[in-house]
Amino acid sequence: MDTGTSTIATTAAERELRVAEAIHSGEMEGLPVTAAGRQDAQEYVAGRIDSDELVARARARYGLD
Incomplete structure (x- = not known):
C-alpha cells in the first residue's frame, strides 16, 4: 500500500x-x-536514528514539541 x-x-x-x-x-x-546535539548527529550519521528522530530530539531539547 502506498x-x-x-x-x-x-x-x-x-x-x-x-x-x-x-x-x-x-x-x-x-x-x-551543543555536545548533546553533536552526539545525536553522530547517531544519525551512524544510521542508528533517522532524520525524523534527529529533528524530534532537537525539538524536544529546546521545548519545541
Whole structure:
C-alpha cells in the first residue's frame, strides 16, 4: 500500500556531509551545536536514528514539541 511518502536511503558519507553542512550553517549564523546535539548527529550519521528522530530530539531539547 502506498502511503504517499517515500524513504530515500542515504549512505553514512552523505549523512556526515549533511550534518557537517548543517553545523557549519548554524555556526555561521551564531548558533553553536551543543555536545548533546553533536552526539545525536553522530547517531544519525551512524544510521542508528533517522532524520525524523534527529529533528524530534532537537525539538524536544529546546521545548519545541
